[in-house]
Amino acid sequence: MIDFLKIVAKNRLAAFGGILLLIIITLSILAPILPLKEPNITNTADRFMVPFEGGHILGTDHLGRDLLSRLLWGTQLSLAVGFAAAFIAATFGSILGAIAGFYGQKTDNIIMRFIDMLMAFPYILLALAIVAALGPGLFNALIAVALVNIPFFARNIRGVTVTLANKEFIEAARLSGMSNFRILIVEIFPNLLPMIVIAMSTTVGWMILETAGLSFLGLGSQPPQADLGSMLGEARSALITNPHTSFVPGIMIFCIVMGINLFGDGVRDALDPRLKKGSLIRPLPQTIYEGGDTQPQPSTKLLSVQNLSTQFHVNQDIYQSSNDVSFEIQEGECLGLIGESGSGKSVTALSITSLVASPPGVIKKGSVNYKNQNLLALPYEELRSIRGNKISYIFQDPLTTLHPLHTIGDQLLEALQAHDSELSASESISKSKELLKSVQIPNPDNLWDVYPHQLSGGMRQRVCIAMALINDPELIIADEPTTALDVTVQAQILNILNSLRKERKLSILFISHDFGVISQLCDRVIVMYAGSIVEEGPVKNIMQQAAHPYTSELIKCVPQLGNKEHALYSIPGNPPSLNQLPEGCAFANRCKYKQDQCLKESVPVSSKDNRSYKCFYPVGGVA
């Protein structure tokens, strides 16, 4: 609760609204014990006194009643009615919505058609009709306002319930023997609660206005009882001659609704899970780089990553995702980057063209030498001409990379023309179709007018590869491009990448968690563990004889089919978390060969021939 208020308070407008609201509520609650004049005692001799005249701080109204006293008592009443209406509407609306959403089918149909009917009437007309039927009075106005707001809650909550009802944890509850009713109460309701609170916080202000509206028309509170709407209504005839009688309740309504809305927005932002994840925080187009003007070491290779360190700053924690990482890629080479989830392999790959979301990501130090310039320090405009152009990416999930509302043909054309505006329309079309053929799509014309969701995963990934090829890149960074695909499809995609690389002399940085895939495709491999490179060398040599114990264990984990006796292998324990990396070797707590030295000292990199490893006691006779 305290944390929640802290989040709300971070939003200054919300804090302001909250404080304003708190003051108003406190004052109105204190009305009975404050030294106020009686609100309903008329004294026509003192009518229309201006503020501060005759001991009336806010003046008097047309019957000589004290305005301050009437204002505070009226506010109390208006707030009470508004909140009560919101509560009633939320309760009944949510119950109806939850039942409709959970039970579905006929129940859903009947309830929602009834709700639709309520919504078909203009709401003020409906409220008027209800009051007309029940007779004027504050209680009836309350019922009317609550009733016309039920559809709003019912529709919102039904939508959320439908999504929840199809979740796996609901099925799990069903298998645990819970009855439908109990599932609704015990499993679904707690998940609805934040939504209900959000909906309430944004509608309370509106309901106070509506009740005031009914009272203004004389259908709500009856004289002499004061609420804000009836005060306004009674002051209407004196609007020109004695404006203060209208201003006093008017400004109060304004302050209440303003305060509620500002505070309600803050509550919504704090409770909404989407906002919590930071999806509304727009990351910078380029990762923050704190390496200043680090000059990279000269290199003869296509790309040289030098001492790259990328961190994530989340609250007070620093996650060291990529820790002093250095490697090089030659022209036409396929370099594998292997590691388990959380080993920092993707962050390393994204850091190359400053694609790490920032905030919270920061490139702390290091450099990337591409054609004798430091990619990390390039201004955004220059970086853009390289990113996606000379260095392009293929990601794991092609559905998130392709635009769902544009056809494949349009997307290819757009990508082509964005980077080369001189291309004519017919040239672009024929070039795009050629690209599709090069990724073994036999008949590109069939694909041209198709939307991404109509394609299978394998076809989508081929389109993504074609898009990555559009500007004749020198380096393709493929981040687990086949992990989401079936094995037979994976085999094809790997084949395509392999032949493209041979035909076009492409360099590929291939990221994977699967040694089997890497061994098929790559020349050299880098093994990452807990943010650091632990071993590097030609795939064949490492397969034969790994130097680092982690590499050798990881190779043992690759399954062998058709040999049931070969039990699946696992490495005991779990990797350390990246915000609490140990002092010595990060793998030590899972390592069979660890010594005291491994726990205490940081491990240097040893190199021999074309291999290197980060271990005091390498295995396989490599040292």
Add this chain to the structure above:
Amino acid sequence: MNALEAINLSKTYSATDGFFIKNKKNIRAVNDISFTLKENQTLGIVGESGCGKSTLARMLVGLLEPTSGTINLQDKNINQYQRQELGRVIQYVFQDPLSSLNPRKTIYQSLAAPLKYLHQHDHTQIKEKMLSIMSEVGLKEEFLDRYPHEFSGGQAQRIGIARALLADAKILILDEPVSALDVSIQSQVLNLLNDLKRKFHLSFIVISHDLAVVENISDEIAVMYFGDIVEHNSSQKIFQSPHHPYTELLVGSVPTLNKQFADIQTKHTELPDPANPPSGCSFYSRCNYRSDKCQNNKTPINSAQKTPFVSCFHPL
């Protein structure tokens, strides 16, 4: 006694083209399949996405109604079980361990549900039973007060398994039990499952796209393609000497150490349209060994539930 028996099980989903177009389509998901799970055995079901294996799993635990066919659990028809009775016989371990736990409930609340509603245990019984099962699956007592998001994938999967065990059901359906986990952790969970099976006399159906996982844990394996079981054999033999061309293709596609590219088939990999299934063998268009007979004749189905079985006119 058989733990589970599926006889001529089919599921078709019906879909309409749009609100105004009343053109009903039948989408075929599972097509006339039969198999038996013996007690204390593990049956593996492998197949790629879209082959109907998840639909099958959900029918077996009563979350989906089959279009036709029969499911017998411990020699009694599934329709004769009450919901709670069913939960005491068969349980399901979900593919995504995190989304099968209510995000707003502690692990204690999630794990207590089967004991409370299936077995009507009181508080002390619940606690006692829970702690003994948690130590079996390698979970610590202090986890009980935590919420699902505080767990890693491996731990969450153990919680899912613990919940199924707490229901005290003897048949478990495991849907992709380790696919959310890193390779170095996968076999920790698989070994745990094997130990539990022996200790509690369980029978498993393991559904996965990962051939190695299924081979490791199963006694028998059925390969599914496009809603059909195309091959069914013992786990020692099925991948060592595949008889169906599709099984051969699957085995050949798995990336293993030191495999060369030339071995891999690169023909198109698209599945047939499930709304308009082919009249003959559904693997016809991708098959290297096809003949005219395959195009128009229905391939055999395993109604007699024999093993080995292969649904092919030209088995290898």
